[in-house]
Amino acid sequence: MRLRTILIALVFLIAAAFASPYLIRAGKWIVAFNKGIQKAAESQKNNGPIPDALTPDEAKKIYLSPGNPSGASDKPDNFLLTNSAYALSYNNRKGIANWVAWRLSKNDMGEAERQNDFRPDSRLPGGWTLIDSRDYSSSGYERGHLCPSADRSSSPAINSETFLMTNIAPQTHGLNSGPWEKLERYSRSMARREANLYIIAGQYGTKGKIDGRLTIPANFWKVIVVIENGGDISSADSNTRVIAVDMPNDNGIEKRNWREFSVTVRSIEEKTGYDLLSNLPRKLQDQLETRVDPRSEK
Numbered sequence: 001m002r003l004r005t006i007l008i009a010l011v012f013l014i015a016a017a018f019a020s021p022y023l024i025r026a027g028k029w030i031v032a033f034n035k036g037i038q039k040a041a042e043s044q045k046n047n048g049p050i051p052d053a054l055t056p057d058e059a060k061k062i063y064l065s066p067g068n069p070s071g072a073s074d075k076p077d078n079f080l081l082t083n084s085a086y087a088l089s090y091n092n093r094k095g096i097a098n099w100v101a102w103r104l105s106k107n108d109m110g111e112a113e114r115q116n117d118f119r120p121d122s123r124l125p126g127g128w129t130l131i132d133s134r135d136y137s138s139s140g141y142e143r144g145h146l147c148p149s150a151d152r153s154s155s156p157a158i159n160s161e162t163f164l165m166t167n168i169a170p171q172t173h174g175l176n177s178g179p180w181e182k183l184e185r186y187s188r189s190m191a192r193r194e195a196n197l198y199i200i201a202g203q204y205g206t207k208g209k210i211d212g213r214l215t216i217p218a219n220f221w222k223v224i225v226v227i228e229n230g231g232d233i234s235s236a237d238s239n240t241r242v243i244a245v246d247m248p249n250d251n252g253i254e255k256r257n258w259r260e261f262s263v264t265v266r267s268i269e270e271k272t273g274y275d276l277l278s279n280l281p282r283k284l285q286d287q288l289e290t291r292v293d294p295r296s297e298k
């Protein structure tokens with residue numbers, strides 16, 4: 001009786017030892033199979049229509065609702081390009097945008113991964129300089145987004161639009177990963193709590209050229225109109241918060257706070273020659289553009 005129990009137990013043990021690699025393999029197959037199904041579902045989601053995607057015309061209307069700072073249209077050094085993600089003025093002589101305008105709302109931030117598909121902007125007219133990623137390699141400068149990738153994560157398609165090289169400009173690592181990025185993060189935190197942000201980011205000046213065709217800007221600037229509680233630009237009044245920064249394209253500034261670079265909108269207008277927020281009543285522009293936002297001062 002006892003011997004029989006021991007024998008049966010032994011047979012079970014030997015059988016289990018023999019089968020275990022197969023059981024482990026089967027378990028792995030089941031896990032892999034489930035992952036495959038999950039991935040397939042995800043890619044279907046990724047290839048689907050962009051939720052609430054704007055047509056370029058709708059986008060232009062919204063993103064330029066604060067104004068078209070340089071009156072961009074069809075001139076090679078002030079060429080208007082619009083997609084669902086942003087509107088921009090491209091400068092063919094510099095190989096970069098003069099400025100990029102977009103709106104940031106809570107719904108613009110979703111689950112889409114960073115697409116990282118940097119590529120030339122094939123919308124530019126034939127014969128123009130097509131800047132691509134190679135222009136940046138071994139230049140010592142990073143491919144800095146004007147409209148950030150993370151501001152456009154509602155779908156892979158719209159995120160991918162931020163990787164067109166017309167939305168990219170040479171930035172030092174210190175700027176790109178320092179105060180510039182900190183202000184981007186701060187902007188998203190404001191949008192997450194229901195504010196609509198009208199943002200215009202651009203550059204001016206020059207530190208030279210890469211390969212004789214890609215201008216390295218001396219400074220990058222940004223103006224953010226913060227409309228609380230989901231209103232549009234027509235809700236702007238003399239109490240509206242307007243953040244404006246002017247940052248040098250230098251190294252060694254990664255640790256610095258974006259607030260150290262706060263300026264008036266008017267000073268950016270003087271440096272660039274643009275009329276920012278030109279769709280707001282002149283009197284309101286004079287109020288909003290001549291003060292440094294008190295909450296943005298260090």
Ligand code: MN
Pocket residue numbers: 269275276277278285289
């Ligand atoms: Mn103005």
